[in-house]
Amino acid sequence: MTRPLLIRGGHLIDPPNNIDASMDILLRDGRVAEVAAPGKIPAKDFEIFDAKGLIVSPGLIDIHVHLRQPGQEYKETIATGTAAAAAGGFTSVCCMPNTVPVNDTPEITAWMQSAERGAIVNVFPIAAATAGSMGVRLTDFTALKNAGAVGFTDDGKPILHDDIMRASLQAAAKLSVPVIQHAEDTRLTGGCSMNLGPTSFRLGLRGMSIEAESGIVERDIRLAQETGGHIHVAHLSTAKALDAVRRAKRDGIHVTCEVTPHHFTLLDEHVGAYDTNFKMNPPLRAASDREAMLEGLLDGTIDAIATDHAPHALHEKEQEFDRAPMGITGLETALAITLQVLHHHRKAPLKRVIELMSATPARLVGLKDRGTLSRGAHADITIFDPKKKWKFEAQTSRSKSKNTPFDGWEFTGAVVATIVSGKLVYRRDSTHR
């Protein structure tokens, strides 16, 4: 029986309740028991967390991570991936189905959520939309949802056939869950390992065109309009696709999208001398695309920030650029990058950051009583210091893999503590503050 936890002295930001003020918050039995003005909650037999000078926010939620389990435990496990998530301030993660085997059954979905996996934050599987993610036969959406799946995707293997996408949207609409699309027309991107542009030409690498992304997004929007289903565009990366989303939203079509920290921070030219830690899919894009991502984050077109945390072993990344697998880790740097780029540099209020990383992601995948600090909500909380300076070193990462382009980066803004169901699952080393 854990004692109630009183977090006091902090500045609480809870976008859904329009709170952005100094507040104390009491957590009891895994739920938010009370939110009140400073000093108004009488300290009884409580555990006390002194949050003076810190931001207290609903726990961050990452709706796009690869935990690699089952099947690729040498890259990551649910235990190590969620440890990295906790260190990055995430209290919930949605894990992609491209495991081995693919998560296309209620059994695997349930297995991923079993306590034996040793997760220290909440894990919500997103199940495959088609059997084996082969794009041919739909999975049993109802059974998967009952087993805990919060969305459907064939991430990494985009659903290209119109009829399969249409059927997915229809099936998902009945259950009020999204279909999440990795928007890439793989018929146009064979052999490609980065963005198409001057850098790919100079390096002699085949490049993915903007149209390979925007074409699928435009098609999916049409199908969402036709079916009334909810299409969520994963890791959107091009200005052109973002424009399509912006127009569709204006037309009242149920389309949402996420962007990764690396896509609003880095550029294709940062691939430098074939650095495979800058290789991911979708690839880093041009400066105009990055700028469009920042504008979309600020003007509300982009709904969420998600990491696409994609761990790979060193021996896999230490290969020829065109052979190395795509993907980078991102759980431990996401908040720091967002604070740095969006808050400090582009002056987005912290409330917007929290909307993008907690409140809206919760809504997108229907996580009830999360992404908010209403009384009765799950006691998932992230405490961070937006002014704390620190340096990220990949070697200290809790992830099993170290494939990050942000090794050695200095940030302003750090996670101080992560609380899941009222329990502290991560606390920044006190020598650091």
Add this chain to the structure above:
Amino acid sequence: MPISSPKPAARKSNPSIGVPFGSLLDIEHLTAKEISVIFENASRFHSRLAKNSSRQQLTKVLAGRRVALLFYEASTRTRVSFEFAAKNLGAVTTVVTAAASSIEKGESLVDTGYTIQATGAEVVVMRHPSSGAAQLLAQHLHVPVINAGDGMHEHPTQALLDAYTMLRHKKSLRGLNVLIVGDIFHSRVARSNIQLLSKFGAHVTLCGPPELLPALASSLAPGIEIQRNLENALVTADVIMMLRVQKERLEGLNLNIADYVANYQLTPDRMRLAPRDAVIMHPGPMIRGMEITAEVADGPQSAIVEQVANGVPVRMAVLTRALGIKK
């Protein structure tokens, strides 16, 4: 944080950091000065080669030094040229090809490199189908790596010998009109030549259909011109470099070979449009009747055979540079 140029990324974008001294990975990161030194040394070796008497003196330069030739892709001229260059200098060579080694068993490039280094190789010359492979290898070895062609990226010794050949016909590269015709997109030779020529102030014109010459090609260096019409482009050309039509790469492209030949083949008729002292070059392998007719390839303006011959002294200069010999 200046997000337009993140520091750690900028550090890695300089490929010479963490790369053994003497390596030659690309033309892009060489200075005109470094290239000129290679030309001077090549020229010295060239004249000594011409006087057969000095062969013995030549063989002392790299006597007993070990040169590994690691070829993941078939190549005749480049491999033989490097081999003769090394042997002329007295070096011991060993050729490792993909088919006859542990490469086929799935050993990684880096591990193969470690093995070759551990057996005593003092320089590794590598041909590889992946762009950036030479960079990867060099980052892991402490012996220098010479790129003998990596994917579609660069083929630096080819560009060196091409420019060296141009300089034996023309006074200077500055202001020289060099026309490169054909499959620029897939060509590492084109990329290296464009990098080199633009460093020396040559005026580079690229010619070919959009499928093989995307507009992006002009982003490689400032001042590059793109011409779709070969006749127009020939009029001012001092040097005409024809590239092989890589038939195997045309599959996915909407390119008709007959059309290509009709529009871009270098024929005697077309050559009459070019200046009379224009020099014709081709990095090989050449497909007669495809990008070039036999009459033109064997004609008086052709420097194609000479290019091959010049490859040897140029590679001798590159090998001595790699092994730190100043001659």
